[in-house]
Amino acid sequence: MDGSTFPIARSTLPEAAAERLRTLIIEGELAPGAKLNERELSERLGVSRTPLREAFRMLAADGLLVQLPNRGAQVVALSREDVRGAFEVMGALEGLAGELAVKRVTDADVADLRALQVQMEAAHATHDLPAYYRINRLIHDRLNTLAGNAVLEQTYRTLNARLHALRFRSNLNPAKWDQAVSEHRSMIEALAARDGAALRDLLVGHLRAKQQAVLDSMDNRDDKNLLGGRQP
Amino acid sequence: MDGSTFPIARSTLPEAAAERLRTLIIEGELAPGAKLNERELSERLGVSRTPLREAFRMLAADGLLVQLPNRGAQVVALSREDVRGAFEVMGALEGLAGELAVKRVTDADVADLRALQVQMEAAHATHDLPAYYRINRLIHDRLNTLAGNAVLEQTYRTLNARLHALRFRSNLNPAKWDQAVSEHRSMIEALAARDGAALRDLLVGHLRAKQQAVLDSMDNRDDKNLLGGRQP
DNA sequence: CTCTTGCATTTTGTATACAATATGCCAGAG
DNA sequence: CTCTGGCATATTGTATACAAAATGCAAGAG
DSSP: OOOOOOOOOOOOOOHHHHHHHHHHHTSSOOOOEEOHHHHHHHHHHSOOHHHHHHHHHHHHHHHHHSETTTEEEEEEOOHHHHHHHHHHHHHHHHHHHHHHHHHOOOOOHHHHHHHHHHHHHHHHTTTTTHHHHHHHHHHHHHHHHHHHHHHHHHHHHHHHHHHHHHHHTOOHHHHHHHHHHHHHHHHHHHHHOOOOOHHHHHHHHHHHHOOOOHHHHHHTTHHHHHHOOOOO | OOOOOOOOOOOOOOHHHHHHHHHHHHHHSOOOOOOHHHHHHHEEEEEEEHHHHHHHHHHHHSSEEETTTEEEEEEOOOHHHHHHHHHHHHHHHHHHHHHHHHHOOOOHHHHHHHHHHHHHHHHHTTTTTTHHHHHHHHHHHHHHHTOHHHHHHHHHHHHHHHTTTGGGGGGHHHHHHHHHHHHHHHHHHHHHOOOOHHHHHHHHHHHHHHHHHHHHHHHHTTTTHHOOOOOO
């Protein structure tokens, strides 16, 4: 027999529960700061407490929950500082992804990305925000995959999930949106030109703009107290 | 009452078990690729299987274990590619740490680091490898703390633990050692001069050299099959 | 002799029972 | 009226029992 394997996706209850909880957190169904009662949640998910507690450990490692000994788990409430820090790290990771991607990207990859860019600009032109975010994410994920570094990709995804739990999608002013789309165009050109340094700088700058937008929106949200439980 | 808290360190069994296992893995007591039998381990650690399984989930999230459904957990066996990737990410993280540290470092911090540098050079002069590694780690940790970014620090520590499980300490040739010590001197000077870009480049280069040394040592170890279970 | 197939054993997965800790309320002192 | 202390309740922590799956071995077919 050759070495190839075809493992079927068999998920255990802890994994399934973690996945479900992850979605509930990111969708905002479970709000930041919310206390998670084990018995109640296990009944709602239809599993016993044992696998649920394993799910908690996984999500805590991802930074989506915090666990206090003898006091249970609660959805993380990111402080302004946490968000700033997470975006700084994301910037470094995406910058690295850009540098690495340049070394491995093929013309076919560039063509794919250009196609995505066209779709993104279409979404921009029609003010289709959900489509824009979806394509935006596709492009960034693609770039990370192109980097060919599994550790990077995993770290990136984990951090991204944590930030998505903020649900900062709501507000994006027109000027910033125009700017972001234009930056994306430049990024793809830098990639096509195999200019790693330029791509890195663009990505870091892009992330910094996003960071600023998110921090501004945190200041202006009426539920900001839910997001900033830790600082005064 | 003011808002300050003084929580005493109360650890739960899963955390304690994870900590113990982490040590066993990093010390090499549990070798890469080793299968972990739940019943046996729980007896050796003196806990039941339930908290042990939670510990497994934590370590798996840290990348120290891999868990296969219905087939238990085993100590991760890092492939050459994994090591390359992890060092690339470490480089990006340390580079960021350097840039951020420059913005916050005080003269007192610089003085502390210079003192550590002196100790490091003493260890180098007397060929005290363990002391060298200890001080080396102190310096890098200090730099990361100086960056003032909790997300960065946590990501850095996790990744570092994974690499430490390789136990690559064994071989370091004299030329590389001299080079590393000299690079450290430059790093502290760049920090003292608040030159973030220079510090970043030094750190990235430093990591790249370390990466190369580790990859070389992996090629030359007779137990390399234990480290590279995944690739041919 | 080799390969398959079925069974016994081992090991992991999940639920539940019991223990330890935390929480909230009420009574009583000041 | 406020604060403290102690008890009842709720919740989390851990061990154990049972279920499901994988593993290893041996017997039989080819």
